[in-house]
Amino acid sequence: MTRLVLIDGSSYLFRAFHALPPLTNADGEPTGALFGVVNMLRATLKEKPDHMAFVLDASGPTFREALYPQYKANRPPMPEELRAQVEPMIAIVQALGFPLLRVEGVEADDVIGTLALQGAAQGMEVTISTSDKDFAQLVRPAASNGGSIALVNTMSGSRLDSDATVVEKFGVRPDQIVDLLALMGDTIDNVPGVEKCGPKTAAKWLGEYGTLDGVIAAADGIKGKIGENLRAALPRLPLNRELVTIKTDVALDGGPETLAPRERHVEALRELYRRYGFNQALKELEGGGAGDAPADARSDTLSVRGTAAGYVKSSGAGDEAPDAALSAPGEYETILTQAQLDDWLQRLRQAGRFAFDSETDSLDPMRANLVGLSFCVAPGQAAYLPLAHDYPGVPAQLDRAAALAALKPLLEDPAKPKLGQHGKYDLHVLSRHGIDVQGYADDTMLESFVLNSTASRHDMDSLAQRYLGYQTIKFEQVAGKGAKQILFSQVAIDDATRYAAEDADITLRLHNVLSPRLAAAPTLESVYRSIEMPLVPVLQRIESNGVNIDMDELRRQSADLSKRMLAAQQKATELAGRSFNLDSPKQLQALLFDELKLPALVKTPKGQPSTNEDALEAIADQHELPRIILEYRGLAKLRSTYTDKLPEMINPATGRVHTSYHQSGAATGRLSSTDPNLQNIPIRTEDGRRIRRAFVAPPGRKLVACDYSQIELRIMAHLSEDPGLVRAFESGADIHKATAAEVFGRKIEEVTPNERRAAKAINFGLMYGMSAFGLARNLGISRGEAQDYVALYFSRYPGVRDFMERMRREARERGFVETLFGRRLYLNEINARNQNLRAGAERAAINAPMQGTAADIIKRAMIAVDAWLADHRAQALMILQVHDELVFETDAEFVPTLLKEATARMSAAAQLSVPLVVDSGVGDNWDQAH
Template sequence: MATIQKPPFILVDGSSYLFRAFHGLPPLTNSKGQDTGAIYGVINMLRSLIKQYNPSNIAVVFDAKGKTFRDDIYKEYKANRPPMPEELGSQIKPLHEIIRAMGLPIIVEEGVEADDVIGTLARIATEKGIDTVISTGDKDMAQLVNKHITLINTMTNQVMDVDGVKEKFGIPPELVIDFLALKGDKVDNIPGVPGVGDKSAQALLNGIGGIDEIYNNLDKIADLSFRGSKSMAAKMQEHEEQARLSYELATIKCDVDMEFCPETLVPTEQDNGKLEILFTEYEFKRWLNEVSSQAAAEESEEATTTAPAQKIDNSEYETIFDKDSLSSWLNALKEAPLFAFDTETTSLNYMEAELVGISVCAEPGKAAYIPVAHDYPGAPEQLDRDWVLEQFKPLLEDPEVKKVGQHIKYDKNVLANYGINLQGIAFDTMLESYVLNSTASRHDMDTLALAHLDHKTIHFEDIAGKGAKQLTFNQIDLDQAAPYAAEDADITLRLHQVLWEKLNKEDKLKSILLDVEVPLASVLSRMEQLGVYIDSQRLGQHSQDLAKRIDELEKTVHEEAGEPFNLGSTKQLQQVLFEKLELPVIKKTPKGAPSTSEEVLQELALEYPIPKMIMEYRGLTKLKNTYTDKLPKMICHRTGRVHTSYHQAVTATGRLSSTEPNLQNIPIRNEEGRRVRQAFVPRDGYKIVAADYSQIELRIMAHLSQDKGLLDAFSQGKDIHRATAAEVFDQKLDDVTAEQRRSAKAINFGLIYGMSAFGLSKQLNIPRNEAQEYMDLYFERYPGVLKYMDDTRALAKEKGYVETVFGRRLYLPDIKASNGARRKGAERAAINAPMQGTAADIIKMAMIKVDEWIQSNSNDDIYMMMQVHDELVFEIKEDQVDAASEKIVSLMENAATLSVPLDVEAGQGKNWDEAH
């Protein structure tokens, strides 16, 4: 057997590893039911390989999604292969995350297979005299073997050099392609030559030579001593085209154009903190133990110097049962420069949550829990809740006493239910993490504690259980509840110290946190507590109308299809559309079935009636289930209003999102969606006012690009789409047609989202070359925009992030990805994020200014009620509407200063739809 002396360059066939691990190992899942067997198998093989060779240069190569050049050559290539099982597909993304965290370079190149990337890199290495080991289970790779290239099968630990290939295949490596071409390959659906098997292929190749030699010497085949040699020449002649096609399909491409070379593919230091999070998530306990002891040390030097060095324990946590102890703690909190505060409640719904206890921490390691409503059998006597809140109220409402919390907006809402206005919110660790890096990880306490403090917190499920039998906090024994609650406060204070040290060195990020996100939390809390009136009778009638229309659509579709079927069943819809009606298959799912996605149905709807009706059916069903049926059930019995939750730390760009209900997704472009908005109404004697930023992202584009044409158009108050059309189509402003304006609008907004000529052509339903001409003309007229886009892409690659006008960062981990689709996606995000993020910053700053004005008036005439995209919605007393609208418009337009004016349009009405 061949041996290897520490090769400097190792190429791992990740796709081969993946499939072998999936099919060769028993199924494995974690406690959440996530499939993890393939991840475990691949990582196990990689760890074994690295331990054996300790490579100085390495790359792990995976197949990209989608077709390759071989599919263009032969449509039946790999057609025999079943679609990737969902339980395998779900493991690819986490597997890649773990490999990257291990510090190993990953390569995924579109349009070719992993074999081709490996072949190219191995060829380059060979030309440079670098010995290479390819770790794979793929027999096709044997064609690459030479004196510099060796294969290793990690599962069997078998090494194959030139002699090993001869032993296995009975031919030298340089004839392996010919061998595969002659006998074919059922797995890859390479046809080969009918009647040629292993022995006859070996006899042909060893007796005559490669395929070219064989076809030049067909008369010599009969003289070879293998069974069927006499009739083989005729078969070879009959199937020559098939043999040569098979040769082309079996040949590993060794000239892939890519940016990698062996010398630059070096392993980096593994990210033990990230690995700890991932190994915890997927429950690889043995590996978790290995990295957990190193995780804190592997954080950046900055983090390790600020994170507590001692092990976190709960030996000095207190549970407060008597008034004297509480009084002592209140004095300590009042004197502290900053203290952490947290509530324990019965529900995540802030309008329904009842206070069960309070936890506080004024110094790392010293925390207290004050239980007030644990009511399980045998629970010890606790301090009276009302009395405790009365003692806490002056401290909590004092704006000079500084507090920090983790998602403290929730605690502010809970306290508001008890008549306490929490003030003095100085920091929020969730928001600190989000401002530092919105995309790095989740921003919950458990994740942050593990990442920044190397500490695994007590999880709620650990003390409350899971599923339907999960206890509410008041039912949990204090022996378990108190350490959990006190730890929350302790960890919050410790996290703040670590995160603030980082933020305090970045002036712009510090400003985003202190001037925008933290004050906004209180603004959002007031909006959440206010809620919005819903006309449930109007929605009830809407639901009945929708049900009738949905029923009509279902019957019409059944008539068109010629049979009844479940419109909500993807499988039945596929059968009707693509098997029975034989509509063209535009796109396939990962499992190989015809897709019935919205995008596909939109395209089919241009020519066929059923897809159009299915789209309408889906839209109306979603509207009914999500809004008209659900909203009335969400009305709070105490207030008679619906109370959404706004989320500050979810989107990558800084935009707010909302849930229960999601206000951002109520349709506005169709009548049925607008009817939902008509059910959002004010209290008696008030009106709804909606104030909306006009074309804010295009204005931000003008500011960022400093393009003279755009700046002039906005400064002069021109219709930007008409102005763009005049430039692109070389028309006078007054001569621009409605169609030209529509095209210009598509270009304007398309560029913001990085739309390609292909995307524009689909949107405008014009040829691709025509769409490209439009874009070329646009960039000719607005060269500053093109320069901004080019400069932003370059800067993103250099820094790894982009910034808004005000300094908010969006990190782009895929900006240097070898996978073209991921890289281009990151480039599109690099262009769009500064605009979308700046728009988010501006409306947040506007909300703070408007809220300050409303609070300073201290009356019940004006309420800020909702925020949706670039729009603020108010409830204003009828006799105040005009004056208040004028003030709101002024505050919003002056929330920030750009190179072009901000424009706000305000409307009013007896419901949200009228006001918009």
């Protein structure tokens, strides 16, 4: 069938501009949007459409402005960085051979709509490449003559090609999209809809009344405030419908049959690609295939002010459109006989490395039962070994114990490299089934995370779409969703094979793309090889060890918290003069701002007065009630998150609580934890310390806590090389007192508690980019006084000021900052025109090297301590990591040895210009040890 591709050029230009970091070529010319569009065009050409067009808006007014002068009146002018990329984009579009269309008096949408309907009428398979929801009104399934119209959004990979797909996304059919848009309005185009009518309400009305005319006719019967809003909007709804309807009868010089690809202008492309630094495109132009791309083409091609890998969101891949081979379907086998298993064991032994994945009946690795395993030895060549599917009529499967026994020598062979995606989960599951996996060499989640922690999500589905252009099978497609979702053990084995073998296959394909990129960036590869990968089995052991919990203590704390919550409720009712629901933001909003007339200093994204923690803190000095509400919320959170929840999380098989640590959870490299989240237990409050008392040592054992002392300030001293700060740490003085003595011109023994508190606020505030305004609020002083404090600080520690400015400058020039060990944090907003976004990126540029270095140091310490513990696991276990602290459970008589060896390895985890000090404590519970 003849294929016609219509590209919404305006949509992609703007989306690429906002999706990509502010890239530049060697001459400093902006290239980010251009880069994204060019890669999308190259991907389109690889599909070899019969006809195609790149459609742009023409300059000047359109018929819609004549109908409604305020149409698009609220749109800001095009940013200069984007305007500079329009002409080179047009030049590349034409040099690539794309027919370029711009028609005065109408929008690009109307030109595309006209050509799409003409093409479908001629029996063409029409694809509109866009991210604009308005085009959903044009979707047409295949007609009797074969003609069809589909939308493809290469930003997200979504495809709309039938009534069902449009209904699934918007809740209405394609023929109802215009009416939906008329009711909702369009803030981008300045078309006002029915106030408070979002997509769900509009879809609901159209479901009940069929059309916009039906909704208008029924307006008098629609109750409530939304009904009033509808009736108020009735006069403008017909105009709305006309404004959002794509015109499909534009007079054009030729039809879709005239839009055959033109011959490429190779010389012009060569010059343009060289000018803008598109080296991979140039290599392809000169005869090299996409597979010949340098491992990290971007490091060779661009003067970078943005992200380094996997940053082209518009094409779904890294620095180029995905190679077709990467997105091709695989050939998958189901292993049901011993002969098949023997064959695959041989293939796994012969493979240089292989990918594996486990399928289970639970997301909790400490409770999950193994249902099957999948393996891949080469892209597209994978198999699934079902072991515990149990639905009626299930085919005979190999005995699980026997199959695992056959696999055990291979999986436990440290000389046989293995790879996975978030493999820590699989290591847990296999360990609980008797296999201690060795030789776990690569993890695609961590490869992606180290390459660029801020680029995107690092789950398999997202990575497959981004780097391979591959749409994976989702779990819900084989197991259902919601209340009807079944366990994987009940999934038909044929379906399970497609899903599970694909997981292993895609893991190997991703590794083949990501690994060369890491190899091309030695500092990043070092972070991956020496920190992140060795940490995987360490975290798995810590999670498996778990921690002992005193349930009786938690019950007592829950009862106490409940009493105090009730007292807070009673006090709040007394202050308000009436009863109200403290958990209802709507009731709080009415009480605080409508009745008590307190100022709404913090707003929600929709402009309503906020009742979140920051909003209540901002007005807590003006009335007692906000402080009582904050107290109530704090108590409620502690009870629901910890004192009530922790007993429910005790594993029945181990009698302990097992948290899950996430290496890719924070962009700076810090570990996060869930189920339970141990990072957020308050340490500065008595209630938080009480919760730590419920983390206890078993009889005959002790808990030992080892905590880095002021590690980020020490890193600041090292990175800034400020003599005064270095001297203070070398002397072993109280750093906050030493700072206060410098700032206030006193002897250290004369520093008052308030002066030390001010110095501490400055020390930590500057690390997190706190302004004089923030410092003033923190200390309860005037902004001028706070500014004087900051000026005094910088006069005494000029190296800190110089370091902060250097970090801002490097971030602006390079687009990223680095930790001491080479981990990068990319700052996409560092050159943003929006001052707030830019200021936030600058704060991150200052803090990330310190916070990220601290994260690297404790990870290195965990690896070193775990290696020493290998010979002492009967005597001591590492059981928790929280911020800059490691917690151990140990035999009482082994405490002195553990303290000596653990603190020595923690102190040696980095060589700084100031001492790396570790504080430690011992107790029967975590609070005593801390």
